[in-house]
Amino acid sequence: MIVEFLEDNLFVDGWSLGPCPGGKLEVVAASRTVKLQPKRILVAAETPDPGTADGRMALVAAADAARAGLSARVDLEVIWGLLEEEQAAALNPEAGGAAAPDSPGASGAAPAGGQGSRDPGAGDSPEPRRMPSSSDTASRFTFAALAELEFGRGPTPDQTAAVMRAVHREGLHFKFTPEAALKRSAEEIGRILEIRAREARRAELRREGIAWLRRARIAYFGEGNRDAALPARVPDGPDTPGTPGPAGCGTPPAAYAPGNPEASGSAASPRAPSPAVPGGPGTPETPETRQTAEAPGTARSPALSEADGAEGARATEPADGPESARSPEIPEASGADPAGRLPPPPDDGGILVKSLTELALAVEDPPPSLRSAAEALAEAGFSGDPAGAARALEAAGIFRPHENLELRRLGLPLEFPEEALEEAARLTESGRWRDEDRLDLTGELVITVDSPGAMEFDDAVSLKPGAGGGMTLGVHIADAAAFVKPGSALDRFAAERGASIYLPEGRHPMLPLKLTENALSLTANAERPAFSILAEIGRDGQVTDAVFRPSVVKVARHLTFIEADEILEGGGDRELAPFLAELAELSQRFLKLRLAAGGHLFNIPTQQVTMSAAGVPETALVMWGTPSCVAVGELMIRANHLAATTLRNADFPCPYRYQLLMKGSQSPLSCKSERTPREQLAYHLALRRRLGRTGVSAEPSRHRGLGLDCYTYFTSPMRRYFDLLVHRQLRALAAGEGPAYDEKALLGEAFNADGVLRAIHKVQSARTRYWILWELAKLEGDTLPALCFDRQGRRVRVCLTDWMMETESMSFPDSVEPGHELYVRLTRADPVRNALECSFVANLTLDSSIRV
Numbered sequence: 001m002i003v004e005f006l007e008d009n010l011f012v013d014g015w016s017l018g019p020c021p022g023g024k025l026e027v028v029a030a031s032r033t034v035k036l037q038p039k040r041i042l043v044a045a046e047t048p049d050p051g052t053a054d055g056r057m058a059l060v061a062a063a064d065a066a067r068a069g070l071s072a073r074v075d076l077e078v079i080w081g082l083l084e085e086e087q088a089a090a091l092n093p094e095a096g097g098a099a100a101p102d103s104p105g106a107s108g109a110a111p112a113g114g115q116g117s118r119d120p121g122a123g124d125s126p127e128p129r130r131m132p133s134s135s136d137t138a139s140r141f142t143f144a145a146l147a148e149l150e151f152g153r154g155p156t157p158d159q160t161a162a163v164m165r166a167v168h169r170e171g172l173h174f175k176f177t178p179e180a181a182l183k184r185s186a187e188e189i190g191r192i193l194e195i196r197a198r199e200a201r202r203a204e205l206r207r208e209g210i211a212w213l214r215r216a217r218i219a220y221f222g223e224g225n226r227d228a229a230l231p232a233r234v235p236d237g238p239d240t241p242g243t244p245g246p247a248g249c250g251t252p253p254a255a256y257a258p259g260n261p262e263a264s265g266s267a268a269s270p271r272a273p274s275p276a277v278p279g280g281p282g283t284p285e286t287p288e289t290r291q292t293a294e295a296p297g298t299a300r301s302p303a304l305s306e307a308d309g310a311e312g313a314r315a316t317e318p319a320d321g322p323e324s325a326r327s328p329e330i331p332e333a334s335g336a337d338p339a340g341r342l343p344p345p346p347d348d349g350g351i352l353v354k355s356l357t358e359l360a361l362a363v364e365d366p367p368p369s370l371r372s373a374a375e376a377l378a379e380a381g382f383s384g385d386p387a388g389a390a391r392a393l394e395a396a397g398i399f400r401p402h403e404n405l406e407l408r409r410l411g412l413p414l415e416f417p418e419e420a421l422e423e424a425a426r427l428t429e430s431g432r433w434r435d436e437d438r439l440d441l442t443g444e445l446v447i448t449v450d451s452p453g454a455m456e457f458d459d460a461v462s463l464k465p466g467a468g469g470g471m472t473l474g475v476h477i478a479d480a481a482a483f484v485k486p487g488s489a490l491d492r493f494a495a496e497r498g499a500s501i502y503l504p505e506g507r508h509p510m511l512p513l514k515l516t517e518n519a520l521s522l523t524a525n526a527e528r529p530a531f532s533i534l535a536e537i538g539r540d541g542q543v544t545d546a547v548f549r550p551s552v553v554k555v556a557r558h559l560t561f562i563e564a565d566e567i568l569e570g571g572g573d574r575e576l577a578p579f580l581a582e583l584a585e586l587s588q589r590f591l592k593l594r595l596a597a598g599g600h601l602f603n604i605p606t607q608q609v610t611m612s613a614a615g616v617p618e619t620a621l622v623m624w625g626t627p628s629c630v631a632v633g634e635l636m637i638r639a640n641h642l643a644a645t646t647l648r649n650a651d652f653p654c655p656y657r658y659q660l661l662m663k664g665s666q667s668p669l670s671c672k673s674e675r676t677p678r679e680q681l682a683y684h685l686a687l688r689r690r691l692g693r694t695g696v697s698a699e700p701s702r703h704r705g706l707g708l709d710c711y712t713y714f715t716s717p718m719r720r721y722f723d724l725l726v727h728r729q730l731r732a733l734a735a736g737e738g739p740a741y742d743e744k745a746l747l748g749e750a751f752n753a754d755g756v757l758r759a760i761h762k763v764q765s766a767r768t769r770y771w772i773l774w775e776l777a778k779l780e781g782d783t784l785p786a787l788c789f790d791r792q793g794r795r796v797r798v799c800l801t802d803w804m805m806e807t808e809s810m811s812f813p814d815s816v817e818p819g820h821e822l823y824v825r826l827t828r829a830d831p832v833r834n835a836l837e838c839s840f841v842a843n844l845t846l847d848s849s850i851r852v
Contacts, residue, residue, distance in 0.1 A: 002063050003027060004043040004161050005036060006178065011165055013064040015056040016044070028056065042164060042178060043143075045157035063158060070151075070162030071169070079149045080173035083141070083183055139183040141174075143167070146181055172196075206376060208346040213380035213392050216342055220395035342397060352376070353398060360389035360399070361409050387832045402770070404503070406763040412497055412756070414508050419489040424512040427490075428519040433482050433529040434552075442527055442554040445579060446476060449632050452560045456509075457522040458718045460530070460555050461635055463582055470544070471537045471586065475639040476530040476553045478520045480717035481727040484511065486740070495749070498756025500719045503767050504609040504617060509719075516718050524555045531727065531734075533639050541589025546642045548734045564628035584627050587634035594637070599707020600691070602684045607804045609771040617771045621804060636715045637706060643714035643730060648700050650733050653743040654726065655750030657711045658701035660692025667790060668818050679819040682789035685799055685806070686818060689790065696754050698747050722753040766834070772803055773836060776829035783841055786822040788812075798822060798838070807836045813843075820845040 001016045003025070014029030024035040047059055143164045147155035150163055167174045167181045172192055174181035184192070345353055355373035359366050366374065366386065374384035382388035393399040416424075446462045448454075462474035484490045494510050501508040509516055522528050532551040536544045557576065559567075566572040567580050595601060608622045647654035667686035669679055691705050700710035717724040728740040741749070789806075790797040796812040799805065816822065822845075824838040842850045 002045045002047050002060055002157075003041045004067075004164075005040045006042065011042075011067075011161075011168070013060045013067075015060055016041075028053070029060070031057075040178075043157050043161040066158050067161045067165060070159060071165040074150055074163055074166035076166055076170050076173045079146055080183065082149055084186075139185075140180045141183060142180055146174075202348075205346045205348040205352070206372070209348070209352040210376050210379045212343065212345055213376065213382065213396070216392065216395040216397075217381050219342065345396070353393070353396075356389045356393055357398075360386050360393055361405060362386045363409065390832060402774070404505075404763075404767055404770075406766040407501070407503070410759055410763050412501075412760075413493065416493060416512055417489065420493045421512055421514075423489045424514045427483050428514045433479065436482065436529075436550055438529065439532065439549045439551040441474065441476070441530075441532065441551045444474065444553075446474070446522075446553050446555050447557045447559060447576070447579070448522060448524075448555055449559045449561060449564050449628055452562065454558075454560075455521070456516045456718060457555070457558065458516075458520070459636065459715055460522045460553060461583065461632070462553075463579065463586070466536050469539055471582070473533075473535045473537055473586065473635070473638075475533045475535070475635060475715070476522065476551065477532070477639075477715055477727070478522055478718050479529040479531045479550060479727075480511070480515075480520055480724055481531070481731050482529055482550070483515060483520060484724060486728070490515075494721050494724065495753070498721050498753050499760050501760055502764060504611055504771055505615075505767075506611075510721065511718055520718055522553060522555050524558050527552050527554050531731065533642055535638075535642060537586065537589075541586065541593055543638070543642065546646060548643075548646060548730050550731065550734065559628075561626065561628045561632075564631075565626045568627050580628070580631075583635070584631045587631040590634045590638050591630065594634075594707040597707035598704065600687060600705055602688055603680065604684050604688070605804055607768070607772055609768050617774065619772060619775055619803075621802070637708075640714050641706075641708050641711055643726060644700065644710040644712040647712070647726075647729055647733065648710055652729050652733055652739050653698070653741060653746045654700075654712055654729060655696050655722065655747060655754075656698070656700045657694060657703060657713065658697055659694045659703045659705045661704055666690070676819075678787060678821055681799075681801075682787055682819045685787075685789035686797075689797075696747070696750055698743055720753070720757060722750055722757060725749055725753065769805075769834070770831045772805055773829045773831035773834070776800075776803060776805070776826060776836070777831060779826050780829055781826065783823050783825050784838070785844075786824045786838070788816050788818055788820045788822060790818055791816070798824065800824070800826075800838070805836060807838060809838065809840070812840045815843055815846060816840070823850065 002013060003016045004011055004013050005027075006012070012029050014027040014034070017026040017028060017033075020026045020035060022035075023038070025038055025041065027034050027036055045063065047063075050056060050059065144155055144160045146167070147160045147163045151159045155163075163181075164176075168176045172184070172189060174183055176182075352373070355370055356377070359370045359373050359377075362370070373389065377388045377392055378384040380392065382392045390399060390403060390405060394401055394403060441462070444462045444464065446460045448457045448460045450457065458478040458480075460476045462476065464472050464474075466472040484494060490511065497508075497510045500510045511520070515521075520528070522530065530551045530553045532549055532553070533546055534549065535546040538544050557573075559576075563572055564580055567574070567577050568584060570577075591601065603623075603625045605621050605623050607619055609617055609619050612618050644654060644656055648656075667683060667690075669675060669683040669686065672679065672683075675683060694703075694705075702709055703711040712726050713720060713723045714726045714730065715723065717727040725741065725746060729746070732738065732740040739746075784803075785801050786798045787801050788796060788798050794810045795808055796810070796816055797806060797808045798812075800807070820843055822843055823841040825841050826838050828835055828837040830836075844850055
């Protein structure tokens with residue numbers, strides 16, 4: 001007997017061998033034997049047994065072919081129409097009266113012969129099976145009943161099976177169930193047709209989208225290039241390029257700095273044109289970036305991207321601005337229009353581009369809703385991951401070459417609203433700050449020390465003899481709180497932006513340039529409003545008293561770090577030499593106090609990235625531990641500490657910053673009292689990974705990285721909203737007023753500002769890392785010097801010392817230990833996928849005769 005059943009939603013024909021133990025049927029189908037419950041059999045046809053397995057399978061194959069052929073002929077639309085007419089007649093007495101309870105129309109059977117039968121020769125066939133008649137079953141029809149309408153009375157098993165297959169395949173006029181076909185209403189059919197039309201349109205648009213992506217890939221990357229690791233063209237330069245070359249403290253050093261780190265290195269660093277790179281792929285936020293990030297105004301850390309070196313440039317066009325997309329030139333043969341432009345994407349309401357953008361910006365595993373976009377990318381020749389989506393959008397001209405994905409993910413506003421710009425213009429012209437009660441410090445020697453090309457000067461210092469052989473230190477901060485009032489248009493934008501964003505390509509300042517480069521900037525030879533800390537310092541470096549006052553200052557000189565170091569080394573402007581020497585000596589006292597209290601000092605070079613006038617990235621290794629860098633950094637750290645201490649003593653709410661204890665095991669180099677320069681660098685690299693997390697608290701807590709009992713941000717109110725909040729509290733205290741914020745309001749604003757600041761730091765670090773990887777990609781296969789700085793079991797962390805890029809490996813030999821100099825082979829550098837991999841070549845520390 002030939003039987004038919006459903007398996008994996010497919011019709012399968014087989015030969016029944018009869019019942020087997022358990023009441024099941026044993027069926028041979030597709031060269032295998034299965035045991036089925038009888039209720040799974042849809043159609044059974046008694047057929048003479050040929051007696052051989054091959055003969056049975058030949059009959060099964062013939063039946064399957066016959067049923068498939070008959071099924072293709074079945075017209076369910078005609079059958080549905082016949083049933084509609086019959087049911088209408090049964091319900092309309094004027095058209096023929098109500099049908100008898102056992103009539104075919106009411107029971108689900110077809111009339112015998114006549115209308116509805118397209119096989120007149122079948123008029124003498126036996127009666128078909130009928131479904132019970134009730135309101136619940138009026139639309140249920142056996143497949144045999146439908147087969148009568150198609151083939152005539154007494155349909156064969158093959159004909160019944162053919163109708164069953166047609167209903168299952170078509171799924172429109174009838175709903176398939178194994179027991180019967182459910183006739184759909186006209187309204188249901190209309191809805192299904194609408195859905196199918198939409199799905200068909202989507203399928204067509206998907207095909208068009210894949211073809212569009214394929215044309216873009218071929219035109220941009222070339223035939224056969226699936227997904228190039230590097231963008232096909234160099235980036236466009238900003239509207240006005242930043243200062244070419246690195247901005248740093250003197251000549252870039254070798255891989256690591258020799259000498260005493262306490263004299264040449266510092267946790268404090270000058271402002272740089274780009275952020276530091278905190279580590280290799282998968283490396284968490286490093287302790288150095290945490291420490292310096294906790295005080296970028298104090299430590300001027302490149303990790304915080306206080307990029308004065310690039311501040312001569314106007315803010316770049318927003319990455320997602322309308323003019324940011326450049327359509328690549330595409331040959332006409334690729335499907336482009338005669339002008340050489342890629343045709344627009346399919347007219348799907350932007351769904352394809354939106355899905356690709358969401359996929360490109362996905363940080364974790366993309367959601368299932370983007371699976372279709374990933375599959376379309378793969379079909380078009382791109383990788384079906386976020387990097388592939390970014391490359392496709394670049395090829396299509398929707399993303400610029402080297403699109404800053406982290407900046408897009410950040411989602412912060414990049415353009416000032418007109419209301420904020422108008423407010424900045426009014427404040428610049430008004431000069432109302434002159435009406436305030438301010439301490440006149442215009443007669444004192446006040447200088448700034450910044451990176452070359454700086455245009456925003458938000459802090460300056462002064463120093464003069466004090467009582468009892470001490471000194472009076474002045475730290476003068478641009479008085480942003482006098483201009484940016486809570487709730488104003490400028491304040492709302494600054495709160496949302498959180499901080500200025502400094503990137504190799506340019507900057508996005510927190511406040512308009514009319515303020516940061518003009519009215520607020522402590523420009524040389526111009527009277528400017530400031531908020532000053534005047535601290536009395538004893539001979540031992542301890543602060544004996546400190547007051548905060550609004551002031552007026554007049555900066556006498558702008559020095560670069562390079563110029564300041566030259567003066568300290570005996571050259572340059574000798575008139576400033578005594579002044580700078582006293583500042584450097586005072587900063588060393590502050591530094592020794594911090595170190596004695598358990599603070600740390602990191603002497604780690606950083607790789608700086610700037611854009612040339614042609615928009616080409618230029619990298620240089622820069623040391624941030626020169627005497628002038630240390631001096632300015634330590635003075636700003638002390639100013640922030642005094643701000644936190646003053647608010648604490650006055651019982652004013654303050655968002656204190658803290659850093660937790662070290663975590664994890666110490667580096668083997670920690671126990672060494674004397675370290676070589678390479679060991680010192682390895683120790684610092686390992687140490688900054690082990691410092692604990694930082695945070696914000698309503699209560700003063702110890703900052704372990706800096707070695708201070710309480711700390712906050714205050715010295716960069718033009719650049720960070722967090723500092724502006726503290727600035728407002730200090731101004732209220734200096735004016736003898738109550739706090740500008742209560743504790744709840746202040747902590748809410750500060751937590752938000754801190755979160756945005758961390759996100760911005762991530763964007764800045766990622767962008768610098770991107771460009772360094774872009775340069776390293778050109779060196780794949782080359783042998784490079786490296787330094788092992790940490791080892792935990794098989795996991796070895798190394799730093800490519802010419803590039804200060806960290807990575808890790810599980811395949812280095814056991815002989816490699818922290819402090820060892822190595823040669824490694826660069827096996828992979830992928831800026832799009834943020835991947836850096838290398839393999840071991842040689843251990844120079846164990847064999848100094850090796851030369852590669």
